[in-house]
Amino acid sequence: MVEVPEHLLQRSRDRRKDLGATTGDEPAAEVPPSETAAAPAVAQTQAPAAAAEPSLPELPDLEPDPEPEPQPEPVKPWIQAALTRKKIPVWAVPVLIFLPFWAIIFAGTLESPERDTEIIALGREVYEGSGGCAGCHGAEGGGGVGPALIGGEVMDTFGDWRDHVIWIVNGSPAQPGTLYGDNNKESLGAANGMPAFGEDLSAREILAVTYFERVELGGAAEVDLHDLEELFEAEGVLPNQFDIGQTFPGTLNGLMASAGIGAG
Ligand code: HEC
Structure with missing residues (x-):
């Protein structure tokens, strides 16, 4: 068994902790020095992935983003009432359509x-x-x-x-x-x-x-x-x-x- 210097072990543990790997002492203890030396390299290649990972949850954010847009500014109640109010009551429409004919008929009399x-x-x-x-x-x-x-x-x-x-x-x-x-x-x-x-x-x-x-x-x-x-x-x-x-x-x-x- 090769004696691994304690500071290298500690660095490896820290890296693993960073990468979310198990921080058990036992694997670290069994990691050969060659692997331990590679650990920084792995950390280097995985770091961008790890950095990108937190951005993943942000992706769905892109879709909800447009949603807040249609959310209208709070409309004043009286303006809302004016916008939704029906200008001509339904019953008045046939009356208004018939009105010119009635006027002609009436004028004729x-x-x-x-x-x-x-x-x-x-x-x-x-x-x-x-x-x-x-x-x-x-x-x-x-x-x-x-x-x-x-x-x-x-x-x-x-x-x-x-x-x-x-x-x-x-x-x-x-x-x-x-x-x-x-x-x-x-x-x-x-x-x-x-x-x-x-x-x-x-x-x-x-x-x-x-x-x-x-x-x-x-x-x-x-x-x-x-x-x-x-x-x-x-x-x-x-x-x-x-x-x-x-x-x-x-x-x-x-x-x-x-x-x-x-x-x-
Ligand atoms: C310059 C005045 C004068 C003008 C203008 C005149 N009249 Fe006369 N009209 C008379 C006089 C006066 C009599 C009454 C006739 C008579 O006594 O002979 C008369 C009588 C009449 C009568 C008979 C009414 C009745 O009950 O006796 C009629 C209808 C009449 N005129 C229609 C007309 C019409 C239509 C016009 C226009 C196109 C007209 N007159 C223009 C003076 C005038």
Whole structure:
């Protein structure tokens, strides 16, 4: 048995202890000097491994690392409430989708068909325009130099819309005191009465202002003016102007017949 110096043994024990090997004295005692001499070399080669070993548990750390990222900063409760709150309640969605359709349907019940709007718009334009009717009959048809048209008065005078048209085209009869209208009113005569509009207004304008005065001022039912409305709409039937002095019931009836409009 070779005598191993005690300090070498101790160094070997220390190395083994470092490497996590058993620190029993007995193997150290049996280690030959050659091995003991190699011990430092082994320690050298294993040292990096030993050094790397502690880093191994760090590897799994790489995965949990990204996790803390999504962890949001503590959000204020009121902000959280604002973010998660539903802006539009579920029940309101079909209501909102249907709303435009409902608006169209509702508007349809308020407004008469489009052609009525057109005829009334043109009629109002004529009535309120310069040199129109409002200057003598009042902006609202309440009367002035000319008689009032509101309150059903114009309907009492001209029960038939065709007589109304004839009146506007021809104006007051020449002679004062001539009776006119269904209620036999005494005319002021051409000099002081109503001017003839046959030359100033187109046939369409006269139909439109007749419609306007009867519906908007006279309170007539639009349905009773269906023929007038159709004649106004008829394409290529109306003359540009109604000639003053014509016998209009006949002329208007002829126009309606050629437009295929039923007698009214
Ligand atoms: C310069 C004034 C004046 C203007 C402008 C005038 N009127 Fe008249 N209008 C009269 C007078 C006056 C009478 C009454 C007729 C008479 O006594 O002969 C009358 C009567 C009428 C009547 C009969 C009403 C009734 O019950 O007696 C109608 C309808 C009418 N006018 C429509 C119109 C229309 C439509 C216009 C525009 C295109 C118009 N007038 C423009 C003065 C006017």
